[in-house]
Amino acid sequence: MPTLNLENIILLAILLLTTALYLWEHRKNQKLSKILELEPEAITKSTESQSYKIIHDAIRKAQAILGSAETESIKLVADSRTTSENLQKKYAEEIEKYKNQLQASLQEQVSVSQSEFNKFLDDLKSHSEQSQTLNQQVTEQRTREIFELFEQRLATFLTQTEQESISAVDLEIKAARQLIDTYKSQQLALIDENIIAVLERTLAIVLNKKLPLKDQMDLVFEALEKAKTEKFVI
Amino acid sequence: MYQDQINIFISTVYGKSEATRQLATLKSYLLNRLFSNDQSMLTSLEPEQIRWMQSLGEDFYQGINQTNVYQILQAIEEHLAQLEPLIIYLPFVLPDAQLPNLGKYARNLFGPECLVEIKFDPDLIAGPALVWKGVYKDYSIKQKLADHHQEIMDSLKLKLN
Numbered sequence: 001m002p003t004l005n006l007e008n009i010i011l012l013a014i015l016l017l018t019t020a021l022y023l024w025e026h027r028k029n030q031k032l033s034k035i036l037e038l039e040p041e042a043i044t045k046s047t048e049s050q051s052y053k054i055i056h057d058a059i060r061k062a063q064a065i066l067g068s069a070e071t072e073s074i075k076l077v078a079d080s081r082t083t084s085e086n087l088q089k090k091y092a093e094e095i096e097k098y099k100n101q102l103q104a105s106l107q108e109q110v111s112v113s114q115s116e117f118n119k120f121l122d123d124l125k126s127h128s129e130q131s132q133t134l135n136q137q138v139t140e141q142r143t144r145e146i147f148e149l150f151e152q153r154l155a156t157f158l159t160q161t162e163q164e165s166i167s168a169v170d171l172e173i174k175a176a177r178q179l180i181d182t183y184k185s186q187q188l189a190l191i192d193e194n195i196i197a198v199l200e201r202t203l204a205i206v207l208n209k210k211l212p213l214k215d216q217m218d219l220v221f222e223a224l225e226k227a228k229t230e231k232f233v234i
Numbered sequence: 235m236y237q238d239q240i241n242i243f244i245s246t247v248y249g250k251s252e253a254t255r256q257l258a259t260l261k262s263y264l265l266n267r268l269f270s271n272d273q274s275m276l277t278s279l280e281p282e283q284i285r286w287m288q289s290l291g292e293d294f295y296q297g298i299n300q301t302n303v304y305q306i307l308q309a310i311e312e313h314l315a316q317l318e319p320l321i322i323y324l325p326f327v328l329p330d331a332q333l334p335n336l337g338k339y340a341r342n343l344f345g346p347e348c349l350v351e352i353k354f355d356p357d358l359i360a361g362p363a364l365v366w367k368g369v370y371k372d373y374s375i376k377q378k379l380a381d382h383h384q385e386i387m388d389s390l391k392l393k394l395n
Contacts, residue, residue: 192387196379199386200359203375204325207360216326219361221339223373228343233320233366 006076010069014062018055025054236302236309241346242294243310246286248337250319250349257314259283260290261307268300319351320344321365325358325374 029047211219227233243260247253259279266275276284298306320340328336333352341348355363361374371377379386 188387188391191390195386195390196383199379200376203379204357204359207375211326211360213326213329213332216324216360217332217335219374220322220324220336223362223364224340224343226373227364227366227371232364232369232371233344 006073007069010066010073014065018058018062021054021058022051025051236297236306239294239297239306240310240313242290244313244317244347244349246289248333248341248350250314250317250351252333253314253349256283256286257307257310260287263287264298264303264307268298268303314349317347317349318367319349321351321353323353323355323358323363323365325354325356325360325362327354328352 029050224233243257244253247256262275263279266272279287322336333350336352337348337350340350357376358372358374359376359379361372361376361378363370363372363374363377365371
């Protein structure tokens with residue numbers, strides 16, 4: 001595919017222009033032939049001649065235009081090269097200048113940033129030291145509080161434990177006393193139930209077998225006296 | 235009627251059972267003496283029985299003959315039946331020789347017609363129990379222990395405490 005450079009465009013323009021001129025002339029001759037209705041051959045020759053002349057002129061003009069265009073294009077190319085070189089040079093200068101400015105600005109910014117960073121680091125260090133000191137103080141304070149709380153709770157716990165132990169011992173003593181009382185009550189109840197029987201049995205064995213007849217009789221007489229006194233027997 | 239014989243008879247016996255037994259002996263003796271005069275009957279009597287019949291005295295026998303002997307014996311028997319005995323429970327076996335002592339003592343206290351009925355109760359302790367007209371009363375130490383039960387227990391509790 002042909003490239004659309006300046007020369008091709010100009011040639012194309014010339015060609016179009018020539019074609020247009022030819023068509024315009026041809027149409028003009030047709031109209032003229034109809035009107036005059038002259039002799040066809042003469043007219044044809046004249047027309048051909050004119051046509052060739054026109055074409056020739058057109059070619060010449062086209063060549064002139066082409067030459068001029070070529071010249072212009074060369075000139076333009078030369079100008080463009082010059083301009084390009086100038087521009088390149090200018091751009092290089094501008095770029096260099098901008099580069100220098102940018103470098104200077106960058107260096108300045110870097111310097112400022114470094115300074116700020118150093119300052120930030122200093123602040124950070126200072127803050128860190130303050131935080132460390134504060135943390136140490138807080139830690140010491142917290143540790144002291146924890147120890148105090150621990151001591152307080154330990155004391156409370158020990159007191160509570162002591163009281164609970166005393167209460168437990170008291171309860172044990174109370175339970176033991178209650179047990180002893182219960183045992184005593186049970187023993188007394190047993191004694192209560194059996195002591196008289198034991199006494200009776202003992203006295204029956206001892207007295208009924210060992211008591212002399214006279215004493216036995218005295219007891220009977222005494223009982224009769226009592227029955228009389230009580231008016232049991234009338 | 236025949237009160238003299240009744241009184242004499244009663245004065246020589248102290249126990250209800252003894253009185254019944256002696257009355258039977260007396261009846262045999264009198265009937266034999268008044269109606270058959272069998273000497274073998276006299277020889278069969280115990281010396282104690284003979285001594286007791288002698289202790290009744292001549293006054294007792296003077297008024298008794300074949301015509302009234304049954305009435306007198308019946309009168310004595312009826313009189314004995316009317317007498318309410320004082321039952322005495324004893325924790326020991328009373329010797330027969332001691333019965334008159336006990337009977338006399340009771341009669342001194344409760345009247346000349348008091349008859350006693352002696353019974354043995356080994357559960358009693360050092361003292362008798364009496365039954366009079368169906369009412370029982372314990373006069374032994376057993377009852378005294380029961381009467382003083384609380385005092386004895388209080389005393390024991392004091393010792394235990």
